[in-house]
Amino acid sequence: MPRRVQPAVMVAGFISALTFGSSVVGCSSTTPSSIQVLKIGAIPDQNPERLNRLYEALSDELLASLDIDVQYVPVSNYAAAVSAFRSGSLDLVWFGGLTGVQARLQTPGATVLAQRDIDAEFTSVFIANGASGLRPITSADQLVQLKGRRMAFGSESSTSGRLMPQFFLGENGITMTDLAGGGPGFSGSHDATIAVVQSGAYEVGALNAQVWQSNVDEGRVDSEKVVVIWRTPPYVDYHWLARPDLDARFGEGFTGRVQNALLSLSPTTERGAVVLELFGAKRFIPAQNKDYSKIEAVGRQLGKIR
Amino acid sequence: MALQRGLKPAPALMALAPGLVLLPLGLGLLRDLHAGGAEQIGRFWLAAFQPSLERSLLTHQLTGLQVTALTALLAWSLSSCIGLVLGLLCSTTIVSTLTGLRWPALMLRRCLSPLRSIHEMVWGLLLLQLFGLNGWVAVLAIVLPYSALLARVLADQLDRHEPLALTALRCAGVPAVANLFTSLIPPVATAIRDHIGHRLDCALRSALLLGIFGLGGLGTELMFSMQSLRFRELWSGLWLMALLLALVNLLIRRLSAGHGLLLLLLALPLVTMQWSRSLHHDLSLPRWVDGAPWASSAQWIEGMSQAWIETPWLELVGETLLITLLASGVAIALPPLLRLIAPAPGPGRIVKAGWLLMRLLPAPLTALLLMLASKPTITVAALALGLHHSGVMGLVLEDGLARVDDREHQAMVALGARPRSAWLFGVLSPASKRYLAYAAYRSDVILRDTAVVGLVGGAGLGWQLMEALSSFHWQQVGWLVLVYAALTLLGELLCERLQEMT
Amino acid sequence: MSLLELRRAGLTGRLQPLDLTIHRGETTVLLGRSGAGKSSLIGLCNGSLPSDQGHVLWRGQDLKRCRPEQRRQIGTLWQDLRLVEELTVLQNINTGALGRHSMVWALRNLLQPPEPEIGSAILRQVGLSSDLRDQRVSGLSGGERQRVAIARLLRQQPMLVLVDEPLSALDPGLASDVLNLLLHQSSCVISLHRPDLMHQFQRVLGLRQGELVVDAAPSAINESTLAWLYSED
Known part of the structure; x- marks a missing residue:
């Protein structure tokens, strides 16, 4: 029985050498070729089937209006979404009021693009x-x-x-x-x-x-x-937040074009109707960073923002 | 005193004794039980038999499953290799044979315990800060604690056996290195191989859990379904996961007979690299993200003392230890207890399926289900954790029982012992020592896992850690991690003392 | 020519400091009650119990400073055998030769044990079938295991053989076979529970309560000396 073992050892050695080599090569050759992909994400507050449908429709819409590849990255944890946005793993994220402020404070220069009509008085x-x-x-x-x-x-x-x-x-x-x-x-x-x-x-x-x-x-x-x-009395909530480096990566004025694309979504077009229906809104409206200063104050008061 | 020492309880009873915690837990549960959630719980179990078969959902889940499997396999292979090397370096027998000194091994061992004390989910969220959403974050989050754990298990095994053959060969002039792997490694090889094989099962579940906490894969899909209580969609994913777990266990059992396990360990990184490319799963070399999310060092020091003062440590540590103790009791005692009730192979098979189910349901899900039927208390958190880990301990027990020499049992049956007592003293007793040794590592893991069910009672260090992470309160996170590390170290020292005494 | 020399060497609490010289080609028996210090003396001689007083010299050099290739010249048959239970018979026999070979040879021994023909020959020499070669040691009987340990000793080809209680686990027939085998080694020190066998040796050492009290030829030892050696106190 031990006689059969030697080939096994040789194979093991061979494989480990090959592995080492290929992982070194593999690591360097798969460097992100995805520079021209806009990665969008959202905090998890919908059921998966709905989220998948929603972001498929939205990706198609953005592809059509911006002529750019869009990839939806699902994130199942609020804090993970904030960190992913800060670290540049997500470019455009649908945040809640608190998480949006957290993300913006950690990512200087990030801008609020839009909110739903219902978010101004949530x-x-x-x-x-x-x-x-x-x-x-x-x-x-x-x-x-x-x-x-x-x-x-x-x-x-x-x-x-x-x-x-x-x-x-x-x-x-x-x-x-x-x-x-x-x-x-x-x-x-x-x-x-x-x-x-x-x-x-x-x-x-x-x-x-x-x-x-x-x-x-x-x-x-x-x-x-x-x-x-x-x-409760009304307060501002969900909003789209964009990373500060979008213009540098996708061209001058890109952030503005994304904002326009979101704001011009309309229930009169087929895709727009689907997206807005899944978002539960009639349309998106402009929003600014300062709209969320109340949320920031409350976050600080309750220790959720440091 | 001498008499007391002479009266050592039978090992089988030692394995059953922790079951005493079932009493207060059961009473607590009975007191808080209510029927309000019966409908949801019924829906959950009914959904098991009619999982959603919607095409797009299944496609998503299958991709997710592959990412989870890929992460787990890669992490398992790397952590096994690293853990083996670290384990050798942590063994006082080996280090003192080679250098004549014991302290480097002990020191390395102590240095590794903080790595083990932090839950893979927390590692994941911390690494996410540094590297962004990259496939390696999840892999590393598993590799770090797993390597450290394997290192401890290996070092414990190596140092437990009194190295008689080692002295014999040393006196016969065998050079130290050749002597070490001839006389020291073979006695522990089987146990280590079992452990490594069994860690793949754990790695898969960890990878699933990491997904639940936001690092992609099937876990992410399951989390969405769970949060929106879509049980049919949830079960599609759970069944897929069950299939994978069963398949992997079968494979491991086949392979661990020969050198297949070693080959698999070495081959996996190669395979997974190719695999990830076909899935468009980003496994490129992780790059440091510019800028840290935490404040400058001056603010750090100031914030640290502030964070220490504002945290109610005594209460948090007390609750955490209580949950750990109760959950460990359940996890350790339940498997032998159930097997004692059903020693026959027929019901035994049902019990085994039960273990698989327990391992399959992530602890947060078990906690949510229990919470639908009971008021939220520490009991629920402890029970959820305990049940999940009893699934793991059940697997360990079955493996241990399978390795028991049947002669003792036969002898007892021949002597006319009743089936149950024959099983207790003929089968369980010989398997108990190893089982209990493993139980010590499990309570270590349960301590870390309190972070996962922290949400249930809103209690303990685990909950505080989640709250601190979600508030990006890094000073408090730092303290909590330190306290977890200290608790783990204390637990380790306690176990060592106990092992010396017995 | 002296092989092993003890100069006021002792173990605190177990063995009084003693002087002793073991010569080449000499067969020595070690007698005494249980606990008299026989195993301690063996341990002192092979270095497993480092002396805390005096010196132990192997061919003129301090045993504690001896390199592995010098230590290889001392072989021990341990009372508890100290085989590697998880390895096969052949692998265990080969561990006797690890001191003469490289690391690679040692690794090969774990995966595909080298030189099986030498192992088989030695197995026959100790009266075991070479079919046992690939069996795990843990599955063997007590007598078989002891012979495997002797086979390992033979594979080591030591200059001096130290043996601790080789016969206690064996029935009388096997015992004399084993003793013959051991006495064929060039030089040996064998601790025994059996004073009746002392006439097969050239020299008798007697230990009593951790003290070397007898060092003589077998013919010089009478019944009363033996009785005193084995008396309570």
Whole structure:
């Protein structure tokens, strides 16, 4: 039996030499040939099938209007999306309010290009499990009745699912330690927040009003078990953010052309209709960095921006 | 005192004893149980039988699966090679034989423990800062902790055996190096080969998890489905992953009989390089991203003390240790307990399938499912982690049991022992020592994994680490990483003392 | 000509400092109760237990400073055999020759053991079938394993053979075979539990409570000396 082993050793040696060689060659020969590809990404707040359809349509649209290759890079984590944008792995990203500010502070020169019509006055909803005995609130100061309740947020970096709800709670005298268990729970996503509140694991939850509405419209919410008890005042949220080096890489005025392409999306064209429908908006509107100074202040206040 | 030392508990009972934690956990779960999530949980399990077969989804998932497999295989092969070399250098027996000094090996060993103490997900997010979204980030995130772990396992194995043959050959004038690989390596070869083979399974799951935390592959797809509670789409991906896991385990078992494992380890980097090109998966040499996301050094020092003061360390460490303890108890005791209840091969097969399922469901998913049926408490976090890792321990146990010499068991049966006690003392007992040694490494991993289920109870260091990472609060991240490293080091020292005592 | 020389060499707590010279071609038996220090003396002689007092000289040079090729000239048959259990019989026999060969040879021994014909010849010499050659040592019986250890010793071709309790695990027939085999070596020091066999040796060393108390020809040793050697205290 040992007699058969020698060839094995020789093969091993041969392969390892070959491997070493080829990995050295492989590394240098696959240097990014992708300089002329615009990499777009988004924070994860949609279901995958929808995201894939959405970004396929958008890529086609940008290809048509900008005559440039567009690649959609899915990122499943808010912080990872911010870091990918800072490190240049993503050129154009659909960020939430908080993540957009984080990304912009880490990437000097990055510019806000556009937001949806609904983003200028975005809201969150507070929902409660029917068995919790919580009644709809008419004025914000009644939020104090949430003291001592089990409360669920979505993702820890979500503007509508965490930051702004926490801010409004604080405005009305409820700190996180006032909640049952000494702090909120984090379900990970808006949909999951509905599920954990509906199941009764948590008594109350806060999430993106748009996601809530679409869940209601699709009949995925049991109105016997879970109801909206409060809607927050409006704030600015999602937006498109572009890296500062786009003009240098794709030619003078490229950032402006991307902005125009986004703003001119219209429900009258077939592709435009698809994109806007998937984004849940009628159109994109211009937005500037300074629109998000309120979000930045809130982020700093709550320690999410350092 | 002497009497107490004489009364050593049977090893099989040592493996079952951690099961005591099931009692408080079970009670806690019963207290917090509610039926509100029954519908969602029912939907989840029903979806297992009717996964989505939509074409575009499957195409995406298959590509994702390939990226995950590629990342895992490459990381496994590299970490095994690096870990083997580091393990040799960490072995006091080897280093003291070659240099006459013990401390270089001990020092290297201690230096490697921080690498192990940081979860691959955290490594991934840290490396992402430095290199951007590059295929190597995920690979390196796995390679770093895995190499360090393999180094520890190998060094432990090498130093555990009293090297009788080593002295014999040294006295017979055999030069040190030739002596080391003749008398020291063969006794540990089987255990190490088992361990390396088993790490591929772990690497696949790590690669999936890295995807969940944003580094691409099937994990990313699964995360999207999970977040939006699309269970049918989720199950398509899970079934694909299950297929891959089963296939890989089969392959490893075939290969580890001969020198195939070694060949595979060496061949993989070559294959994966080509493979990545066909997938358009970026595995080009990672380049340093200009500019750091963290502040200048002066601000760092100031921020460090600030971050230390504002963090409630005692509470965080206490909760983390509690979760680790409870989860380890579940993970260690559940496999032998279930096998004790079902020692026959028939039910045994069902139990084995159960282990595969447990390993398949990522810990955050198990936690979410448990959370639908229970109030969010530490119990849920511990149980989610414990169940996931019991899948791993189950696999280790089965491997160990398969290697047990059957003669003892037969002798007991011949003596008229009942099937259960014959199994307990004839099969489980001899396999226990190795099982428990592995359990020590597992609790190490569970400690790191608290970072993954931190979201459940909003508790512990893990949650704080996620919060700090998502706030880009690097000073706090630095402290948390240090505390994790200190805890791991303490755990390691404790294990060493325990092993010396027994 | 002296091979091994002990000058006031001892092990604290185990062996009193002693002077002893082992000559070439001499066969020596080491007698004494269990715990009298026989294994310690063997360990002192082969260097596995470095002396903490005095000196041990191998052919005039301090044993602690001897290079591997000099140490190769001392062979030991250990009481617990110290084979590499996971290797085959042939691989274990070949470890006896590692001191004479290069690293590459040592590596080959793990993958495809070289010089199988020498191994087979030695196996026959120690009374084992050469069919055992490719079997793992861990699967062999006690007697077979001891013969493999002797085969390894023969492969080493040492100048001096040190043997610790070779007969305790063997039945009487095997015991005399093994003893004959060992006595055929040029020079040997063999520790035994069997004073009745001392007449087959040229020299008798007696140890009592860690002290060398007898050093004489077998004919000079009477019953009362033996009785005292084996008495309680």
